[in-house]
Amino acid sequence: MVKPHFTILLVFIILSCSSDDGFVSPIDNGGNNGGNNGGGNTMDIGNGDVTRGATPCESGMAAIYPCDGYDLLFHMDLSSLSAGSGNDIWGWTDTENNREYALVGLNNGTAFVDITDTSNPIYIGKMPTATDNSTWRDVKVYNNHAFVVSEAPGHGMQIFDLTRLRNVQSPPQVLTADARYTGIGNAHNIVINEEMGFAYPVGTARNDAFNGGVHFISVQSPTSPSGVGGYGANGYTHDAQVVTYQGPDTDYTGQEIFIGANENQIAIVDITNKSNPTEISTLSYSNLGYTHQGWFTEDHRYFILGDELDEPDFGFNSRTLIFDFSDLDNPTLHTTYLGPTGAIDHNGYVLGDEFFLANYSAGLRVLDISDIENENISEKAFFDTHPSNNIAGFDGVWSVYPFFESGKIIISDTGGGLFVIQKSN
Known part of the structure; x- marks a missing residue:
């Protein structure tokens, strides 16, 4: 979560200057x-x-929570x-x-x-x-x-x-x-x-x-x-992903690649040699608010990025940017997905052909990325832990973890606490 206003920014600077390096x-x-x-x-x-036990998603609701395809555990x-x-x-x-x-x-x-x-x-x-x-x-x-x-x-x-x-x-x-x-x-x-x-x-x-x-x-x-x-x-x-690269750019196979969300750009760096990390490339994009967080598809070809301030700054619906990283030296914007609400997107993670997006006031949104190559991305399910609104604010889902083999998904809501959900039968 970025600190977008001057008062919060001042607090951030004070905290940063208090480092114990x-x-x-x-x-x-x-x-x-x-x-x-x-x-x-x-x-x-x-x-x-x-607070609340198992509640199935029926007729679009799990008790007070709007939903589609996921039950509350x-x-x-x-x-x-x-x-x-x-x-x-x-x-x-x-x-x-x-x-x-x-x-x-x-x-x-x-x-x-x-x-x-x-x-x-x-x-x-x-x-x-x-x-x-x-x-x-x-x-x-x-x-x-x-x-x-x-x-x-x-x-x-x-x-x-x-x-x-x-x-x-x-x-x-x-x-x-x-x-x-x-x-x-x-x-x-x-x-x-x-x-x-x-x-x-x-x-x-x-x-x-x-x-x-x-x-x-x-x-x-x-x-x-x-x-x-x-x-x-x-x-x-601000955030990053580091992978041992196995993607289509054979120049970097087996190298340890750092992808940094650096506020106003994405930085791609080879950090295999810790004593001599080397920049591969940087990139920006239009209508940049705050380059926040991103995640590779499992084949390391596409990088799915969220900008945390483009919704409040430019009035977009939730905007997810997909970059083609087939050539790490020359990455390009592949396509853009706009969600159904104006809520701010936060952290997102890929599992198989699904992208699990923590979408603040709009809850968890699950995107189908099975045809990402042809720029076809669509929402397939959601669970909204913040039912009061879908505005571009910082209340709601901060992050999500979708990697349990059991299929359980855990969600952290800034004001709601811990939610555990699972795909509906």
């Missing part, structure tokens, strides 16, 4: 004990009560998680027992919810923020560990061993981090290339060594992260 000891192992740093059991973490609101707002979300499946967990970003920490049995979800506990509360928090997973960053000043990167969730007694509990990397301070987002074992915090302090671009951190030993450089030649990076 340059700590002598960038790793704090053994958790953050005490007070606001994640220890003790005095913090009110909520009770995890289910359960809803757990913010009061149940003792939080003021929600933000990012990610998922983890424990391969030892096939249990599924939602990792829910909140203004005051990260909640862990066992969603395996949706008729009896279990709120395992919350890892409190490392420093202050913040609207912005982001979490990704690698090698059974969660990596959490935040815009909170001095937060660094929390690292939590997810296998501990198997043995939590009398949930919910306050949970402590297993390690904390303080080679960064605040960060807007974090990206992980699981194939290579590197974490990439982005959106750090604009005056740091990499201009708020991307930091390279080896997490191959998850609780002993090691910073090995970064890249900031294209300025501040």
Whole structure:
């Protein structure tokens, strides 16, 4: 989520300038004990009560929620998680027992919810923020560990061993981090290339060594992260994807490619050599508001991008831009999709021939991209967690995780909390 107004921008600058870059000891192992740093059991973490249970989508509604093609499995609101707002979300499946967990970003920490049995979800506990509360928090997973960053000043990167969730007694509990990397301070987002074992915090302090671009951190030993450089030649990076490239441009097969959403441009960078990252190309587009976030199709040919401010700035319906990345040195705009509402698009992820779009006040929208080559994209389903309106505002769905093998989809709503849905029978 971008901070589009001057007052919010001022807060952002203050937070950015509070970065803790340059700590002598960038790793704090053994958790953050005490007070606001994640220890003790005095913090009110909520009770995890289910707000609404299983509700089928019938005649276009699941109780109060407009829907098409998806049923509600359960809803757990913010009061149940003792939080003021929600933000990012990610998922983890424990391969030892096939249990599924939602990792829910909140203004005051990260909640862990066992969603395996949706008729009896279990709120395992919350890892409190490392420093202050913040609207912005982001979490990704690698090698059974969660990596959490935040815009909170001095937060660094929390690292939590997810296998501990198997043995939590009398949930919910306050949970402590297993390690904390303080080679960064605040960060807007974090990206992980699981194939290579590197974490990439982005959106750090604009005056740091990499201009708020991307930091390279080896997490191959998850609780002993090691910073090995970064890249900031294209300025501040708001969000990104990093892949081991297997697309049609054979010049880059097997290379580690960084695609940065850099506010006013897309930056494509070869970061295979961490000591010598090299720019491949940059590109812009018309009616640019704020280049926010994008995701490759699974064949690495097309890159699907959301601009967070084009709807309020230019009056578009939800606009999704599809770029042809067949030639990484010369990417081009392939086509544009406009949704049925004026809601702002936020994070989007590809699974197979579907694009799962967190569309703020319009909820989750599912796009059919099976014929993307011929510029045919259409909405095939949706679940609207914010039924009061579809305006171009920042209330509603922040993010979505569609990658569970069970088909469950977890949704984080800024004011509504955690929703778990599944395709209707």
